[in-house]
Amino acid sequence: MSAKTAFTNVSYDLAGLLNDLKMGSIALPDIQRPFVWSNTKVRDLLDSMYRGFPVGYFLFWANAHDDRARQIGTENKQYKNPARLIIDGQQRLTSLYAVFNNQKVLDKNYQERQIEIAFRPRDARFDVCDAAVTRDPEYIPNISVLWEPEKTAFTVINQFLSNLKERVELSPKDEQRIAQNIERLFNLKSYPFTALEIEANVDEEQVSDIFVRINSKGVKLNQSDFILTLLSVFWPEGRKELETFCRQSREVPRSDASPFNQLIMPDPGQLLRVSIAHGFGRGRLQSVYQILRGKDPETGLFDPERRDRQFDTLKEAQAQVLKLRNWHQFLNAIIGAGFRSRELISSKITLLYAYIFYLMGRERYKIEEHDLQPLISRWFFATSLTGHYTSSSETTLDGDLARFRNIRNASMFMSELNNMIASMLTNDFWEITLPDRLDNSSANNPGLFAFIAVQNILGAGVLFSTKTVRDLLDPELRPNKKALDRHHLFPKKYLERLGIEDTQMTNQIANYALLEWPDNIDINDAKPSEYVPLVLKTRNINQEQWQKMCYEQALPENWQEMSYESFLPVRRKLMAAMIRKGYESLSRN
Structure with a gap:
């Protein structure tokens, strides 16, 4: 049977x-x-x-x-x-x-969005509508108009051909092909x-299981999506809370009571990871789906009462994750580490994993803010700079959380986290590893962001300016153009004239400094030994001021006279030393 x-x-x-x-x-x-x-x-x-x-x-x-x-x-x-x-x-x-x-429809940022797809009847080509397509008479810019009420294929074809023939000469064969293609599109319904x-008699849990089984065969859903599925079935209010929090984090608030911020716009699945790590002490989500379904690890059976208890744990953890006081106090710790805007956050995962440790310190061990904030500032600085969670982030987090399972009090928590930081930021890291990692041209390099963060911490000035980096990176400012530009100290055109054309060489991190954008335009493509004296004279910058600027930008003495090949390794070491100085100032706070 x-x-x-x-x-x-x-x-x-x-x-x-x-x-x-x-x-x-x-x-x-x-x-x-x-x-x-x-x-x-x-x-x-x-x-x-x-x-x-x-x-x-x-x-x-x-x-x-x-x-x-x-x-x-x-x-x-x-x-x-x-x-x-x-x-x-x-x-x-x-x-x-x-x-x-x-x-x-609603997009991933919870904003209404119109989908406009264009169609070119001459060759039956579909395109995403843009300004060029809209101007081209060969296109129907938005095919949605074909299916408006009262419209027929006959009227659409005649109108399109009439408009097109005013601009383009068409043969009878062209008209026939265009008409056939529009009619075929019209009939897509x-x-x-x-x-x-x-069937209707299949219960919610089975439906959820079917959904997961189907999607787990491909790459449509990850483990956090699976757990969001369970929230929707067994705790829909919890998922709604996550989605509301994430939507509000993207919207400028009408009042102060909002998760809106200038550092991160989280997604529901990311915050769910924080709740699970905080509530269950687990970084890897593979087994959490079964835990939340109430699976007994010994018998393999699913127990509704066990499931309810696990959801109670998750509910308590999520309430602490979404508590606005916790959220904003944590973000203040990130800002205190010099990371004042989302442009300096190289990894959202690293930031949210730092939130887990903030919650542990605050909610589990009741550490006072004046002790917890500088500790979390150092922890985020270290994990971000070293790329601690770059590879196998779940496994790494799981190992980190395991170190705290026998921690009983605030003192032990703080000691353990400081030990973990010290194991990452060794003397060899500062003197060898970090300069090597700065030998890079990536615009998303954690070392570059850490250097800018340190300039924020130390109040460093902008090159050729009386303003500070902190002033011009104020996230509350919303100019039409960024106040600061990344400037090539050795301009690309100048390097090309020397035969250095590879962008991995011309765009080296050590070749960048932050300038106010008018300065960047004025410098243009002159070599450093030419533009530096000119700018110093124009801006009335004396030698003492110039030495201070070079120090705060980690520039070697008389760098403008150095060859490019000699300049890069020296500046990398100076940048690494400046990053170390900024981090150590966090340790003294």
Whole structure:
């Protein structure tokens, strides 16, 4: 006797699916990510459908009584309780809904977004609409207009041909091909889809499990997505809290009570990682999904009571993670380490992992802020500068957390964290490893960001200016152009004249200094020995002031007279020494 399947196979055409979405009888359950595809992926989907290629199936759940369902789109729906929920294929169906109904959807930043896809009928080419496409009479700039009410393929074709013939000469064969291609596009609403519909009597946990099993075969979801699925089924309020927090972190607040900040815009999955690490002491999420389902590690059975207890632990941890006082006090510690804007944060993961240790110190060990903040400043500085979490971040975090399982009090916590910092920032690191890592041209190099952070900490001045780096990196300033530019001390054009053309050489970190942008323009492509005396004279900068500027920018004495090859290794060592000095000033605070 064969096992009874939990689903049925149903055929739809696109028009029927879109109508059900518009009326609200199909909706997105609260167990999916609230993001839509990029316009490029939508374009590729439409191109595949137009050519008659298969684009995958949908997985629905027949359930008319889920009050937590989110509707696709932003307009009101006729049906408040949808009969079917989208479990798999949400990205495709949301994108199609937006295009064919000319409706806005919410993007990953929780903002309304319009998807505009263009079509060139002459050769049946799909493109993402841009200014060039809009000006080109060969294109229908936004194909959504084809399916507006009262429009037919006949009227669309005649109008397009009439407009095009005013600009371009068309042969009868051209007109026929264009008409056929527009009609084929217009008829995409007849495109057939297959849907697997899970029966209504399948419970929420099984639906969640089916969703995870399907998506775990590819790379669509990571472990945090799996756990967000469980939150949606067993604690929907918790997921809503995460999403609200993340949305508000991106919006300038109308009041002070907001997670908005200038350092990071977290995603729900990232904050969920913080909650799990804080609540369960685990960095690797692979086993947490089973823990939250209430799986007994000895029997392998799932126990609802065990599941409820685990969710109680998670709820308590998440409340502490989302507490605004904790959030902003932690961010103050990052700012205290010199990282005053998100442009200096090379890794969001490193920053959020530092938040875990702040929460441990604050909530578990009750450490006072005046002791905890400088400790967390040093911890973030060290982990960011060394790239502590760059490779195998989950495994590294898991090992770090394991060191605190037997820590009983605040003194032991602070001692252990300081020991870990000392093991990263050894004398060899400062004198050998860091200068070697500064031998790099990456614009996202942690050493470069640490150097700028140190200039913030030490109040260093801007080269050729009376202003400080701290002043011009104030995140509250929002000029049309950045107040500071990265300036090539040895200009690229000058180096090219010397035969040095490789960007990995010309864009070396040691070849950069921060300047006010008018200065950067004025210097242009002159060699240092020419532009330095000119700028010093023009700005009335005396020798004492110049020596101070060079010291604060980690520039060797008379660097403008050095060869480029001699200059780079000397400045790397000076930059490393300056970074060390700035870090050590944190230790004295």
